[in-house]
Amino acid sequence: MRLPRPLPRRRRTQERRRAPRPMIHVSTSVIVAIDGSSASISALRHAKRFAEARKLRLRAVSVWSTVNTYTPFLPAGLPTEDATGLLAEVSREVFGDDLPDWYEQKAVKGSTVRALLRESRTAALLVLGSRGLGGFTGLLLGSVSAQCAAHANCPVMIIHEQNDAASLPADAPIVVGDDGSAGSNAALEWALQAAETFVAPVQIVRSWTIDRLPLQYEELGFNLSSEDVNTRVLHDLVTDTLNRIERHPTVRVTREAVMAHPVAELISRSQHARLLVVGSRGRGGFARLRLGSVGAESASYSHCPVVVVPPRANQNPNH
Template structure:
């Protein structure tokens, strides 16, 4: 097996329930991909110059590093129970969680993490670590959130952009590996201008617009079933804001796949507004696929 094929699925854990969910999701993903799983904990305390060993008069098994070892062991056990026989290792890496996972990403097949960790604020729907890793990682990032629906299709957002094409290939492979249908969705709102300075029309034919959007979606999907002969593919053009359309569609999906930045989003953003929206509002796990930097 060459280096590319032996790249591990990496899951970040911190002892929280979302992290244990991520460990289970990562184990299932590694099993489907025939790859090893690495369970990683970013151990920030040495950077803050906090003593991590137990005090001299403390009982055995104390100290922050021992606690980190325990939570990694618990996540490894969770992964082993999910995927017996899978090659699984655990590691504690000194550093802040997001930085550690981004540092792992150049040699990882996939980074998996929970939507919120122990340090998350109650008012946040998705934690800052998940957003940072999705924005900066050099491999696809899978965020465990929402409900598990193994009988539902894989959902992918399609807009014709380069990031969307990468997401489409990832989603097709994921659907085939899961023996699930792939549902490709293109969201649209109104006709675009036809040239510089043109205004968007106030009146237009909705049926004609839908037909044109469906045609563009079909063009984006051309050749996909030839590249993935086992793929069961459906498509749907939907009128509405992209983030809202995808969040609603994710209620009946087992996985939502989006590109890191789509057509029409501000150049220079590391993570597009649609990706951020679904990370906060999707009802199933979300995979963010970005073009290599």
């Protein structure tokens, strides 16, 4: 069998020039999942505030299916009519009777996770309640929210029912969990952009423990004091974040290295925070931050909304 002759160099160059470039999605919408629970209503309020501040469109999505859960009672109407009516009712509760032209409602049939992940492909932010009803049953980061936070193309904001943005003091910070990974770099960039929008300070925290010393310190043994290690960790944190912070000169930033378990430290700081921002994947003190341990516990028990940022989030049109 004779192999085909290779293309002449000029023709190969022309073929490469004709090859389509990969599409880059520009994110212009905030997506919020609605199921009628109080947590999803709180999520819509936060999504509204974020979309207004960023001058983005807002889309409320209700996912319905004929096989969500077992019930011995027949539904009063068609599932699609129920979903549409639910969206209208929740929208009136948050916006009133006059809906803005930048807000839209969408009822979708199918798998909740698949529908929301599909929406995330061109979204600037996906907002979810921490607990849900019906299609969002068990939404304490066990099913839908965990999968969305781990696999969404955009940042995912998880809202608890008690989260009230209106009650926050003006100087409430945005707290970022940092470990120097690509995931935490993306989280820091998102937090700095949000801080510019909401005129909020940023606290960057790098956590370490004796049994989880940063890799570059292990070769030094355990002869260093905790003060020495903390100084080195803080020095590395400053070095790792300097260039990114300098690109946002209007944001007031503090950086802290702490000897503490990352979950306990993040949850403690969330009590007085505007937002807690983490990367979807991490290492070191924030290892396995794909909502398997640290991320899941932080998002479940945080006192403020949690934003999980993937390493390569969708493009933000404002930045």
